[in-house]
Amino acid sequence: MTVRDLSIDLTRQRRVLSVLVFAAVLIWIDTTILGIALERIADPRTGLGATPGELQWAVGSYALLFATALFAAGALGDRYGHRTILVLGLLCFGAASIWAAWAGDATGLILARGLMGLGGAMMMPTSMAIIGATFPPERRAGAIAIWAASSGVGVALGPLLGGVLVDHFWWGSVFLVNLPVVALALIGIALAVPNPKLAQRRRPDPIGLLLSTGGLAALAYGLIEAGQDTDWARPAVWGPVAAGLALLVLFTVFEWRTAEPSFDPRLFRSFRFSAGNLALAALFFAITGQMFYGNFYLQGARGMSALDTGFAFLPSALGVAVGSVLGARLVKRFGLAWISGVGLLVVAGAFLTNLAFDVDTPLVWFCAVGLVSGTAMGMTIAPTSAAVIAALPLDRMGAGSAVNNTLRQVGSVLGIALLGTVLTTAYRDRIAPALTGLPASARDAAAPSAEHTRAVADALHRPDLTQAANDAFIAAMHVTAATAALVAFLGGVLLIVAFTRRTSGRADAAGRPQPDRERRDVAEVA
Numbered sequence: 001m002t003v004r005d006l007s008i009d010l011t012r013q014r015r016v017l018s019v020l021v022f023a024a025v026l027i028w029i030d031t032t033i034l035g036i037a038l039e040r041i042a043d044p045r046t047g048l049g050a051t052p053g054e055l056q057w058a059v060g061s062y063a064l065l066f067a068t069a070l071f072a073a074g075a076l077g078d079r080y081g082h083r084t085i086l087v088l089g090l091l092c093f094g095a096a097s098i099w100a101a102w103a104g105d106a107t108g109l110i111l112a113r114g115l116m117g118l119g120g121a122m123m124m125p126t127s128m129a130i131i132g133a134t135f136p137p138e139r140r141a142g143a144i145a146i147w148a149a150s151s152g153v154g155v156a157l158g159p160l161l162g163g164v165l166v167d168h169f170w171w172g173s174v175f176l177v178n179l180p181v182v183a184l185a186l187i188g189i190a191l192a193v194p195n196p197k198l199a200q201r202r203r204p205d206p207i208g209l210l211l212s213t214g215g216l217a218a219l220a221y222g223l224i225e226a227g228q229d230t231d232w233a234r235p236a237v238w239g240p241v242a243a244g245l246a247l248l249v250l251f252t253v254f255e256w257r258t259a260e261p262s263f264d265p266r267l268f269r270s271f272r273f274s275a276g277n278l279a280l281a282a283l284f285f286a287i288t289g290q291m292f293y294g295n296f297y298l299q300g301a302r303g304m305s306a307l308d309t310g311f312a313f314l315p316s317a318l319g320v321a322v323g324s325v326l327g328a329r330l331v332k333r334f335g336l337a338w339i340s341g342v343g344l345l346v347v348a349g350a351f352l353t354n355l356a357f358d359v360d361t362p363l364v365w366f367c368a369v370g371l372v373s374g375t376a377m378g379m380t381i382a383p384t385s386a387a388v389i390a391a392l393p394l395d396r397m398g399a400g401s402a403v404n405n406t407l408r409q410v411g412s413v414l415g416i417a418l419l420g421t422v423l424t425t426a427y428r429d430r431i432a433p434a435l436t437g438l439p440a441s442a443r444d445a446a447a448p449s450a451e452h453t454r455a456v457a458d459a460l461h462r463p464d465l466t467q468a469a470n471d472a473f474i475a476a477m478h479v480t481a482a483t484a485a486l487v488a489f490l491g492g493v494l495l496i497v498a499f500t501r502r503t504s505g506r507a508d509a510a511g512r513p514q515p516d517r518e519r520r521d522v523a524e525v526a
Contacts, residue, residue: 012134012192013134013135013139013143015188015191015192016130016131016134016192016193016194017131017134017135017143017146017147018188018192019185019188019189019192019193020127020130020131020147020193021146021147022181022184022185022188023086023090023123023127023181023185023188023189024123024124024127024147024154025154025157025181026090026093026120026123026154026178026181026182026185027120027123027124027154028154028158029154029157029158029161029177029178029181030062030116030120030154030158030178031062031154031158032154032158032159032162032291032313032317033158033159033161033162033174033177034058034059034062034113034162034174035059035158035159035162035291035292035294035295036158036159036162036163036166036174036295036299036306036309036310037162037166037171037174037306038055038058038059038292038295038296039295039296039299039300039306039451040166040170040171040306041055041058041106041109041171042055042296042449042451042452043451043455044451044452044455045455045458046171047171048103048105048106048109049452050106050109051106051448051449051452052420052423052424052448052449053224053225053420053424054106054107054109054110055106055292055420056224056292056416056417056420056421057106057110057220057224058106058109058110058113059113059288059292059416059420060220060224060412060413060416060417061110061111061113061114061117062113062114062116062117062120063117063288063409063410063412063413063416064114064117064213064216064217064220064409064413065114065115065117065118065121065213066117066118066120066121066409067121067212067216067406067409067410067412067413068121068209068212068213068216068406069117069118069121069122069209069213070121070124070125070405070406070409071125071208071209071263071406072121072206072209073085073089073121073122073123073124073125073126074125074126074129076122077125077126077129078129081195081196082125082126082127082129082130082133082195082196083126083130083189083193083194083195083196084195085122085126086122086123086126086127086130086189086193087186087189088122089118089119089120089121089122089123089126090119090123090182090185090186090189091119091182091186092115092116092118092119092122093116093119093120093123093178093182094119094178094179094182094183095115096112096113096115096116096118096119097112097116097175097176097178097179097182098175098176098179099111099112099115100112100113100116100172100175101172101173101174101175101176102172103172112175124405125405127147128147129196130193130194130196131143131147133194133196134194134196159309159310159311159313159314159317160307160310160311160314161174161177161310162174162306162310163305163306163307163308163309163310163311164306164307164310165177165306166306166307167305167306167307207254208251208254208255208258208261208263211247211248211250211251211254212247212248212251212263214244214247215243215244215245215246215247215248215250215251216244216248216410216413217244218240218241218243218244218247219240219241219244219245219248219414219417220244220413220414220417221240221244222236222237222238222239222240222241222242222243222244223241223414223417223418223421224417224420224421225237225240251263252265263403263406264403267403271498271501272387272388272498272499273388274498275494275495275497275498275499276384276385276387276388276495276498276499277388277403277404277407278407278491278494279341279344279380279384279491279492279494279495279498280380280381280384280385280388280404280407280408280411280491281407281408281410281411281414281491282344282411282487282488282490282491282494283344283347283377283380283381283411283488283491284408284409284411284412284415285411285412285414285415285418285419285484285487286347286348286351286415286419286484286485286487286488286491287377287412287415288411288412288415288416288419289415289416289418289419289420289422289423289480289483289484290351290354290419290481290484291313292416292419292420292423293419293423293476293477293480293481294313295309296450296451296473296477297357297473297474297477298312298366300450300451300454300470300473301359301450301470301473301474301477302359312363312366312367312370313370314367315367315368315370315371315374316370316371316373316374316377317374318371318374319370319371319372319373319374319375319376319377319378320374320375320377320378320381321378322375322378323343323374323375323376323377323378323379323380323382324378324379324381324382325378326375326378326379327339327340327343327378327379327380327382327383328382328383328386330379331383331387335499335500336383336384336387336495336499337495337496337498337499337500338496339379339383340379340380340383340384340387340495341492341493341495341496341499342492342496343376343377343379343380343492344376344380344488344489344491344492344495345488345489345492345493345496346372346373346376347373347376347377347380347488347492348485348486348488348489348492349485350369350370350372350373350376351373351481351482351484351485351488352481352482352485353365353369354369354477354478354481355478355481355482357474357477358474359470359474380495384495385404387499388404415484418483419480419483419484422476422479422480422483423476423477423479423480424448424449424476426475426476426479426480427449427450427472427473427475427476428447428448430471430472430475430476431446431447431450431453431468431469431472432447434465434468434469434472435447435453438456438460442456442460446465450469450470450472450473453465453466453468453469453472454466454469457469
């Protein structure tokens with residue numbers, strides 16, 4: 001190959017990567033931008049008057065479809081071309097964004113968000129496959145790292161863009177920001193991106209898709225339903241939970257017995273792979289719940305604007321970006337257990353500091369805790385993701401990466417379902433005494449959430465009821481933060497135990513252990 005040919009090839013690779021990074025920002029923006037609008041959506045006066053359960057579904061439906069459709073999207077890309085599925089994913093995302101922006105009720109918003117998650121699931125594995133087909137092995141890891149860095153940009157931009165749009169327009173405008181990104185990405189794909197297919201195509205797994213989606217949906221429904229009524233003995237609560245767990249067990253058995261599973265449970269024979277993925281799921285469980293109640297704390301209890309709320313979350317997003325780079329370097333020197341494992345314990349400690357927050361806490365403390373927590377998250381997510389993939393032989397790393405991405409989203413689904421329910425249940429218990437003197441209709445209208453209570457308080461000209469709502473929410477937030485901290489702490493302990501053991505963390509396809517090479521493998525993958 002001549003110097004000119006090499007230059008042309010490098011230029012083409014950069015163009016492909018630029019388009020894919022631009023498209024990926026869309027996925028990450030949408031994971032955070034909705035949070036800024038939740039306060040408005042919950043308000044009966046300015047939004048849809050959505051209940052806490054409906055808000056949990058609006059957030060959770062995105063992660064649910066994202067998690068369960070990843071494998072199907074990759075298989076479809078192998079069969080019909082990854083650019084084809086990427087384009088369909090972008091079109092799906094754009095159409096769902098329009099639907100969500102003008103949703104007339106909470107049900108429409110939930111369905112639109114689920115469709116957006118489906119579009120995101122079609123974009124992620126296809127982008128990775130296109131990068132793999134475009135870049136030679138010696139440049140592939142760097143390209144993937146650049147593509148992955150788009151998550152930091154999207155996470156940071158989401159709250160800021162959402163704040164500007166919510167403050168100047170209406171809550172639905174947070175979804176319209178997706179449309180120009182979709183349009184420009186489609187143009188770039190048409191001009192620069194190839195359409196690779198696999199010679200040996202994976203078979204679609206419709207049974208696995210139905211079992212996993214149905215199981216997670218039923219489990220999330222039962223957990224969210226528990227928040228609407230604290231009686232866990234009701235069939236409407238334990239029935240879906242039991243059915244969801246049964247479907248997930250059936251899914252695992254089915255995939256174990258399938259010759260070419262989309263989700264390979266055999267990978268979990270590696271203790272380090274299992275522990276690392278569970279730790280990451282615990283982290284995303286805690287993060288999603290914290291972002292959920294954090295937005296209501298800032299905009300609801302403290303009365304901050306949407307834009308100011310976006311700026312308050314910015315230190316945390318910047319911390320994630322800094323921590324990702326710092327963590328990769330430190331892990332090479334000190335090992336994963338003492339960087340990422342301890343980092344997860346720091347995240348748990350940061351959540352515990354939320355117990356000291358009230359409506360008068362200086363905002364600088366919230367931002368400082370967010371910076372420390374975000375940095376610790378970054379030092380955990382990127383190195384641990386690299387380490388769990390490195391715990392597998394080369395021919396299983398692709399399957400391991402898919403499992404890793406899926407379990408993160410599963411953690412998010414369960415985080416918003418369970419921690420949202422903890423928040424709702426704790427709030428209802430604490431606001432109940434303040435509502436006893438109200439007429440039955442007003443009491444029922446005020447009970448679902450702090451936003452509903454404040455609306456009733458304004459209508460009745462009862463500032464004391466507004467104060468009671470704020471106090472009850474702060475107390476409920478403390479309970480939720482403590483729960484999130486416990487889950488993060490257990491994840492950190494598990495990570496430390498797994499990566500300080502002298503037994504091997506690497507297993508072959510049959511689950512047989514291979515020699516321990518933690519630091520070198522992490523360095524290679526990172």
